[in-house]
Amino acid sequence: MSRKLLWKLCLLIAAGIVALFYLINTLTLRTEEQMSLLEVSHREELKRWGEEAERLFLSGDKAQLEQWLQALQEQENTWATVTQYEVTHIAGERGNEDRYIGYNLGRDVDWKVHLYFEDNPVMEIPFTTEKTSLLVLLPDRMRPGSYWQTTRLALQILLPMGILALFSLMLYRHIMHPLRKLEQATREFSRGNFSVRVHRQLGGRNDEISELAKTFDQMAARIGEQIVNQRQLIADLSHELRTPLTRLDIAIEDAGTRYSDDKNIQRIQRESAHIRRLVEDTLTLAWLDNERPSVGTEDLDLVDLIDVIVEDARFEFPNRTICTRLPDTAEIRHSNHQAVGQALENILRNAMRYTPVGQAVHVLLEESGQERVVIDIEDSGPGVPEALLDNIFKPFFRADRSRASESKNFGLGLALARRQLNSVGATVEAFNRSAGGLCMRITLPTRLYKSTVSAIG
Template sequence: MNRLLLWKLILLITAGIVAMFYLINYVTVRAEEEMSMLSQAHRNELRGWGREAETRYRSGDMASLQEWLENLQYREETLAAVVGYSIRHVAGSRGLEDRYSGNNLGRDVEWKIHLYFENNPVMEIPFENSDTSFLVLLPDRMRPGSHWQTTRLLLQIFLPALILAIVSMLLYRHIMKPLGSLQRATRDFSRGDFSVRVRPQLGRRKDEFSELATTFDQMAARIGEQLVNQRQLIADFSHELRTPLTRLEIAIESLGKQYPGDPDVQRLYRESRHFRKLTEDTLALAWLDNEQPQLNQETLDLVDLIDVIVDDARFEFPDRNIHTCLPDSAELKNSNHQAVGQALENILRNALRYTPTGEAVEIALGDYPLEGGKAGFRVTVQDRGPGVPEALLETIFRPFFQADPSRNTGQSGNGRSGGVGLGLALARRQLKAVGGEVDASNRPGGGLCMTIILPAT
């Protein structure tokens, strides 16, 4: 494995962290610089004070200047003064006097104000063409950076969190994009689309995910081919098997006409019918497992369906009793008459087969609320047989499984043949095809209870 995904993640995480530190430092420096400058309004106000002081100074009215300065200090709760300065040559070359500019008495209004100094700086507005300046201790209301601590906290916490969230989102998208394609392909494949492939959806990507996609495509191609061949085999087998069965039944009927009372001929007839049912059930079970159809295109009355099935069962099992507790009607929408009917028939036959002679099977139908507030019905079929060990309650729904084969004698006195373990397996798959389910539990007083849940719509 080339581990390209590992190197991509290392590169992305490393680049993200480096970018985070660089961006935090850049934004912090820029924010500190911007917040260190006086606002333009305060700069203009300070320059206005300087011009006012210069006007009063040049007028020669020192009393007026003094009064104005005192009023300014009182109003702004600060200190203000007009001072003069001169440069005295001490040593070195002369001739540079005209190049001397500026002073060290205070800060210019265009300079930055240090945010970490506790005391306010002295601001200077020099008079024009003069060695005199207006000095004022910066008023508190003009001090910039009043929200600097909050801003720095935001830059140290929320900015890194934002950058890490962006990096995480990029990582998530980089990983989830191929996983999403694989998930969709798996879902489509499970629904019967065997032509689905993942590798073309990843484009030129070459990493562990592309290798996984290639492996999935190979698996899908192989399984799809096997399932298609299996479907074709079942179809061919169904066709080829039904033809000789039909000829065999015709031959047995013809033989029965010649020897109407021969018990061997009667037994051949029963075995041929049993073989046909076994074949039909096996093919139906294979079709349901392979195709997983949704048989939900009919509307039926569940009560009428149960009545028909019970009438047939009473005719076939005259030595057993069947007690029913049914409402007047129970309409099933988006269902299938054949699937539900055959499933109920198999479950009822199984209950009657294991119920001793003279005992009763109880059938009850009632409303059953489903998840999401949807309406449903619950059908219970309870027998008085030996029950099933708790560990096998789920296993009895497997094909060809019998909890106790010895209980199936293969043939009873009235000519009924025993089961081979397909009825319950077929019933569960048929009910699943219409959105229903079936479970088994032991009755406290002995016997088995089959609970069927069906959606009403």
């Protein structure tokens, strides 16, 4: 494997981290430089102070200058002074005295103020004449960088977090986009759309994920072909088996009319009926498993349906008792009379079969809220080992094979019942009763809308 995605991610992450460090450093330096300068309005104000001090100085009224300086100090809670200076030659060449401007004991208003110094700097506003300057301890309100610590925190912590979050989101979308396509294709494939393909939806992408998409497409093509062939095989079997079975039934019925006392003919009739039921149940189960149909198209009353099924069971098993606790009515919508009826009949017949002679089977129906009804069918049999409770819904599974062979039970009844109930949005589960016996709990929705039905399976 070329691991193109790995190298792509390594390159993106390495380049992104280097670019992030460079960006943060550049922004921090530029921001610090900008925040180190006095605001333009404060510079202008300091210059006006210098002009006013110079005016008072040139007027020769030192008392008025002193009074003005005192008022300025009180107003700004600082100190200010007007100072002259004189350059005294000690040694070396002379002639550059005119280049000395200002007292040089303070900072020019256009200079940067160090943000990390605790004390405010002294600002110097030089006069235009007399080699004199106004020195002012910078007032607190003019100190630049008041929010520098907060700004630095934002630049060095919050900004990287935001950029990394954005980068992670972009990286996540780059990885998850094809995976979502694959997820959607998988969901469509599970719903029966065997023509769905992924690789062509990824455009020109060429990495490990695109290879996965190619593998999925190959798998989908092969499995889809197998399922289609299996469906065709089931359809062909359904046609090919029913025709000879029908002819066999006709021949056996004719033979039974002629030789009604022949035990072999009677045995053939029973075995033929079992074979027909096995074939019908197997084909129905295969159709439900492969097609996963949604058959919720009609409304029905569960109470009426259960009454009919119970009466038939009482006739079939006259040496067992059926006790029912049913409401007056239990309407369910968008269901299927045949699917629900056959499932309930199979489950009830299974309960009657494993209930000892003279014992009772209980059928209970009640609403469970949230637009659902629950049907409990409780037998008085030996129950099922806990480890096998879910296996009893598998095709051809029989917990007691000796009793199953005696009753001609092929292990399809409960499997078929679960598939039929699933087709109308219902569920069935089994658990052992504390008092003994097995309980089959069927949960049916009272309102199964078409949008819900189409997603079943």
